Amino acid sequence: MSQIELINISKSYDKQKDVLNSINLSIEEGEFFVLVGPSGSGKSTLLRMIAGLEEISGGFLKINGQTMNHLPPKDRNLSMVFQNYALYPHLTVQENILFGLKGRKIDKKEQQRRLNEAAEMLGIQELLKRKPRELSGGQRQRVALGRTVVSHAPLCLMDEPLSNLDAKLRAHMRVEIRRLQKRLGLTMIYVTHDQVEAMTMGDRIMVLNDGQIQQVGEPITLYNEPVNLFVASFIGSPKINVGNAVFSENGKYLIVENQLHIPVDPSVFCHIPRDRNLKVGIRSEHLMPGISKKENLHYLEAVNIEQLGNETSIAFELGSELWTAKWPGQWKIDLGQKVSVQIMPEFLLFFDADSGNLIKSAELGKSQGAVSV
Amino acid sequence: MMLSMRKKIVFYVLLIISALLLAGPAIMAIVMSFMTNQDILTGRLPTAFTIDNYIAAFDRLPLLQFLFNSLIVSIVIMLGQLILSSLAAYAFVFLEFKGRDFLFYLFIATMMVPFEASVIPNFHIIRDLNWIDTYAGLTVPFFATTFGTFLLRQNFKQIPKELREASLIAGMGDFKFFLTVVLPVSRTSLVTLGIYGFLTSWNMYLWPLLASTNDTVRTIQIGLKQLQTQEQLNQWGVIMAGAVIVIIPTLILLFLGQKKLQKGLTEGAVK
Ligand SMILES: Nc1ncnc2c1ncn2[C@@H]1O[C@H](COP(=O)(O)OP(=O)(O)OP(=O)(O)O)[C@@H](O)[C@H]1O
Numbered sequence: 001m002s003q004i005e006l007i008n009i010s011k012s013y014d015k016q017k018d019v020l021n022s023i024n025l026s027i028e029e030g031e032f033f034v035l036v037g038p039s040g041s042g043k044s045t046l047l048r049m050i051a052g053l054e055e056i057s058g059g060f061l062k063i064n065g066q067t068m069n070h071l072p073p074k075d076r077n078l079s080m081v082f083q084n085y086a087l088y089p090h091l092t093v094q095e096n097i098l099f100g101l102k103g104r105k106i107d108k109k110e111q112q113r114r115l116n117e118a119a120e121m122l123g124i125q126e127l128l129k130r131k132p133r134e135l136s137g138g139q140r141q142r143v144a145l146g147r148t149v150v151s152h153a154p155l156c157l158m159d160e161p162l163s164n165l166d167a168k169l170r171a172h173m174r175v176e177i178r179r180l181q182k183r184l185g186l187t188m189i190y191v192t193h194d195q196v197e198a199m200t201m202g203d204r205i206m207v208l209n210d211g212q213i214q215q216v217g218e219p220i221t222l223y224n225e226p227v228n229l230f231v232a233s234f235i236g237s238p239k240i241n242v243g244n245a246v247f248s249e250n251g252k253y254l255i256v257e258n259q260l261h262i263p264v265d266p267s268v269f270c271h272i273p274r275d276r277n278l279k280v281g282i283r284s285e286h287l288m289p290g291i292s293k294k295e296n297l298h299y300l301e302a303v304n305i306e307q308l309g310n311e312t313s314i315a316f317e318l319g320s321e322l323w324t325a326k327w328p329g330q331w332k333i334d335l336g337q338k339v340s341v342q343i344m345p346e347f348l349l350f351f352d353a354d355s356g357n358l359i360k361s362a363e364l365g366k367s368q369g370a371v372s373v
Numbered sequence: 374m375m376l377s378m379r380k381k382i383v384f385y386v387l388l389i390i391s392a393l394l395l396a397g398p399a400i401m402a403i404v405m406s407f408m409t410n411q412d413i414l415t416g417r418l419p420t421a422f423t424i425d426n427y428i429a430a431f432d433r434l435p436l437l438q439f440l441f442n443s444l445i446v447s448i449v450i451m452l453g454q455l456i457l458s459s460l461a462a463y464a465f466v467f468l469e470f471k472g473r474d475f476l477f478y479l480f481i482a483t484m485m486v487p488f489e490a491s492v493i494p495n496f497h498i499i500r501d502l503n504w505i506d507t508y509a510g511l512t513v514p515f516f517a518t519t520f521g522t523f524l525l526r527q528n529f530k531q532i533p534k535e536l537r538e539a540s541l542i543a544g545m546g547d548f549k550f551f552l553t554v555v556l557p558v559s560r561t562s563l564v565t566l567g568i569y570g571f572l573t574s575w576n577m578y579l580w581p582l583l584a585s586t587n588d589t590v591r592t593i594q595i596g597l598k599q600l601q602t603q604e605q606l607n608q609w610g611v612i613m614a615g616a617v618i619v620i621i622p623t624l625i626l627l628f629l630g631q632k633k634l635q636k637g638l639t640e641g642a643v644k
């Protein structure tokens with residue numbers, strides 16, 4: 001049975017424009033569910049409605065099959081980690097961690113046992129007597145997680161818990177949170193605006209834009225088969241390369257940004273409507289080096305080169321767009337140099353330019369790309 | 374800051390002059406309280422040290438009783454103000470209700486009504502309650518303080534709302550949150566307001582004069598005035614001794630709480 005169900009949930013502040021619009025969603029027990037979207041898309045609002053900190057304007061929220069719309073937060077049996085950690089500055093780490101248990105009539109011994117367990121799990125045994133201001137960002141983060149651990153609540157909500165940390169620590173904490181969730185069997189709803197976090201942590205991801213669900217699915221599905229241009233450009237780093245495309249008059253070529261002429265292969269292009277405005281997309285790893293290859297070669301002007309050591313990221317100018325290619329290894333390319341690039345039509349994603357919806361996803365790069373071990 | 378020598382000298386001379394101007398009368402009062410009457414009247418530098426003035430002051434009036442009354446009145450007003458204004462400030466910050474902001478501005482607007490304008494209605498009320506010559510009559514009218522509520526509201530507003538939300542999830546009620554989180558976090562402002570409230574009540578003159586008719590609850594400020602009117606012109610030493618006794622608690626509090634007072638008063642100002 002799914003643990004959390006949102007049925008037609010909507011939200012408006014002060015009866016104005018809807019911040020969230022008919023959200024339908026169900027989250028399974030033990031699932032790591034990520035809410036992702038740009039700033040202002042309504043992620044925090046949705047999370048806070050599930051927590052009971054924000055009133056639900058319309059629809060139903062069910063937890064374990066029971067309607068929870070008007071239950072106060074404490075009766076929803078959940079824990080929450082805030083972006084600024086919400087640690088009480090006048091209490092020690094230990095008191096902060098046990099804070100949530102005070103109101104719950106749990107006896108002292110049991111509290112102590114849970115505290116030790118949590119401190120050990122998070123590696124903060126030495127910090128228990130300190131005050132929050134004497135801790136580093138990562139340590140504060142761990143204390144906030146400690147609260148979740150001791151609460152033993154089956155549902156955990158997190159609102160951008162890593163956004164105050166530096167890149168290295170963030171990568172580390174990502175792994176830790178993920179392990180903690182699996183170990184405790186928590187159902188997690190995790191809000192972030194960072195698509196890397198979403199991709200790496202989530203069992204399933206929901207992409208939200210302007211208060212509307214764009215797509216819900218597994219990370220790999222969102223990457224390979226984004227339902228529209230928004231999801232395509234939101235998921236994946238660097239961003240997917242997009243260009244306007246039209247068919248040539250004789251129908252033999254697909255012309256991208258008035259520059260690229262891609263020969264039409266009937267087997268790839270059979271379901272593409274000829275009479276509509278199109279946009280094509282291609283992932284940066286599919287703009288491949290053209291050296292020692294014969295077919296589908298194009299010459300593009302390199303306008304920026306970034307050497308990352310293990311790979312090289314090259315920006316090409318294509319009409320009004322900048323396309324980025326990611327080539328493994330180290331490549332020596334001069335600015336302004338014409339570089340030969342292989343663009344296989346099988347890697348192209350096709351979108352309706354007016355609605356932004358996906359017409360056809362790439363044929364190659366998923367079945368063959370994902371290697372089973 | 375680096376100052377050139379000349380600037381420094383000018384700076385210090387000016388500082389010393391202003392310090393003397395400010396502290397001069399107080400120093401004079403202290404010195405005079407230890408001088409004999411003869412010395413004072415002839416305007417000489419003191420030739421003898423004496424504590425006769427203090428003995429005389431305590432002899433003539435029940436100064437100890439007055440001091441005790443002042444202490445009670447000041448402490449009760451201080452506590453009353455702290456309790457009422459922290460509760461009110463909590464409501465203005467953490468409770469959401471219709472018309473909250475309007476109510477707050479109305480509240481602030483009462484700052485514009487001078488105390489003197491409300492003296493007469495207040496007096497009528499305590500007379501009708503039979504509170505004349507009681508501690509209640511001296512203290513209760515000062516419990517509600519706009520300034521205190523305003524100060525604490527500014528301070529409470531700086532408490533991140535996530536702290537309240539975390540406590541909601543932990544199942545903590547408003548009152549417990551108020552006691553265990555809001556008050557400890559805002560200690561500094563509470564101490565500031567406490568000292569401020571204590572000192573203003575200690576120095577209060579007009580109201581105790583109206584609200585007390587005999588020595589039982591009369592405060593020290595009134596006592597001091599009595600001393601002055603009782604005395605003939607040549608007893609300045611005794612009056613000064615009385616004045617010194619009155620300012621001692623003020624000085625003690627100021628020395629002890631100076632740092633906190635400064636911090637608290639400026640804390641709400643920034644941001
Ligand atoms: N208390 C409020 N009153 C009125 N409007 C609000 C309130 N809180 C949020 N909003 C509006 O609701 C929308 C969604 O806000 P929300 O905080 O959920 O965004 P978010 O997706 O969490 O963004 P971010 O990534 O920046 O945290 C925004 O347009 C915001 O202006």
Ligand SMILES: [Mg+2]
Nearest residue numbers: 043044045159
């Ligand atoms: Mg947010």
